Amino acid sequence: MRPHGSGPHGVETHRLTTCGTAVSTDGTRQQVPEAGTAGRKRGSADPRIMPLRGCAASDGAGNEVCTATYLPQTAFVGPFWDWTIVTATLGALIAPGKRVLWVSSSGGHLAELKKIADLYPGPDTESTWVTFDTPQARSMLAGHNVRFISPVGTRDALGTLRTLVTAYRILRRGSFDYVVSTGAAVAVSFLPLASAMGVRALYVESLTRTHAASTTGRILGLFPAVRTYTQYERWANDRWKYAGSVLDNWEVRSRGDGTPVRNVLVSLGTIQPYRFDRAVDALKAILPDDCSVTWQLGATSRHDLPGAAHRELPWTEMGQLIREADAFVCHAGVGSVLQALDNGAVPVLAVRSAHNGEHVDDHQEYFAREILSRGLGRALDLSDSGDAVLEEAAGLEPHKSTGESSAKAFPAVPVLRGPNQLRSFRSRGPRRPGIVTQAPQRDEVSLDSMTAGGPKTVSGGGRSDG
Template identity: 40%
Template sequence: MASYLFVCSGGGHLSELHTLAEQLRIPVEEQFWATPEGGLSRSLLAGREVAALHEAPPRAVVPLLRNVLLGRRILRSRRFDAVFSTGASPALSILPLAVLQGIPAHYIESAARVDGPSFSGRILAKLPGVATYTQYRSWADARWRFGGAIFENYHVEDVPPQPIRRAVVSVGTQDGYPFSRFFESVVPLLEGVEVLWQTGMTDVSGLGIDGRPSVPHGELVAAMAEADVVIAHGGVGTALSAIEQGRVPILVPRRLAHGEHVDDHQVQIAARLAESGLAVHAEAGELTREILERAASRRVVAATERPSFVLQTSVPNPRSRWRRLTSLLGGLVPRRARG
């Protein structure tokens, strides 16, 4: 039986790769996953083999190196037919090792990267043997192929206006980046509304709401399916969950200038999804009841089947460059499993 390795960070990267695995038409029984352990991975990856990676915050070197060692063990454990990743840091830890073993390696840039590759993507694009893909035709080229996208199989329909009685508010769970501006602007708009508040690490103790740092994925998506409106940060995973439940989310992007994220990629994805009609883009402090009502009067409809993601037919692996990479990585490269 074939075996395929899927490598990614948690959160949105995991949600994306889970969706892309379906578009790649790879059966569940042939999937082996390497990702940090958490509620989302336990929910999405039920029935699949999973190896737990270390959490690796953006640009953190030590956990990246620790995941190199874990990747070495994983690649030694069996013969993989290909490796796939949407980033972030775990892709840098494991894809180069796979290339050095002659395993086809595919890096699919996150849909959050609307205008060009991420830091991880720029590094991996320079490595021989890694096939790189964008989810946007607008910046595809000879190095970055367009193979498909997670947001391509949806359209939006209007529904009769209705009172907003239930709402979901969600900002993800990444440590180190509170989003106080968001909650200070949202709370006054939802008086009298039944709200599920997923607040991450933001301190909301003075806002008079029942905030929960994390919510099990199954509970969160069930609440989204029943909600009249979903209001969220501009994270791809949260946006994808809302859209999959038929909701047009209001996306409020985190801003680098306010210390809310490592860069402004959430601004890009919020604007792009709003342009396609799949979301409403609003800045913190600019939210109004009219914006909530506009989002509540639209619904997302999915195609009957997700379109397939098309891979490059061949991935070059120049042996001379392998040797150069091997000299850089030294003894970290495992011998390929036999079986």
């Protein structure tokens, strides 16, 4: 039975006036977001009350009449071409018992999508994964239904178009209820097509996009039927809903045993074709003489390294090596950070820089700031001796609470000034010099060093505008 005063689908309806008070059908009043506002408004008495439609009518007394919802749990409203999800967690985006097509590129995108998929317990025999054929993917998705497709490179327009044919064949034969992706470019091949074929399409932006959507996200934002989600409340808006983060509920504790560093694991990621020689050189200068070292180098092939060097390691083997290592050093990629936390290591982050030709852009810098602000990692100084950071990280361990407490609120990272400033998703015009509206100020977090004495000013790995 529906509760008294509830509308279709068990959604309680309210009349929302311009003064911000909702009058429910039982005569009670509740403070709700301002009329016409989409999404949760900061400071509202009940964050679960959210308008689903803009105010387009009047009750004759000068008040705009809107529809709002009071949702103790996820609600699906309307047919598939006009459906709406109002939710507070990544674990409530998909209705139970539905068949899902999980789509992503390899590396961090796949690791992130797997973390989201793991939020939905129960057998996954009817769902299918689409990704690239890599040792990581084969190891991580063992036991799942997987369709390996040809790799689509970063900002690879031609590869994205070619993959449309593959996407159509998979979608036509699959009878899926949802297609969910965390990117990268492969999401553009699947999600708009899926929505056109009547499948609910969800895109969750990567953790690395701390202030604005990626190129993939901006493209998908042009398709209204594709539902888009951000993992950072600081840039959520009408188009990009905030649904929590896979980093929520993590914290770091001291081991209290003064662990010596005798075994070091290094992972520079597997993205092609970007080398990361600065990180290798910095590590060679600070590694203890008597320590054992294992390297996952990706594109950074070297023949002057101590220990065992590998181009790429399977996901499960990497997890085992992380558990055995005293210190884990990795590039600031989502996959490496999530795997570190899951396997009991606080990662030491070596941050790639686009200025030095180490990545397509500087999203790793912004993601590293987020990790450091949460206290979930330490930073490797790529320009100076920082051997103490290995011992510091070795003495820490991550811990995740098992309760369903709400996500912690973290202050926004200050917006950059100058020609490389970050733009919000709402800003579609060219970059303009001058004053940039800044987020609330906070203590700066160092990307070059994290010592026991506290953070230092950001130098940004060769950039001066951070």
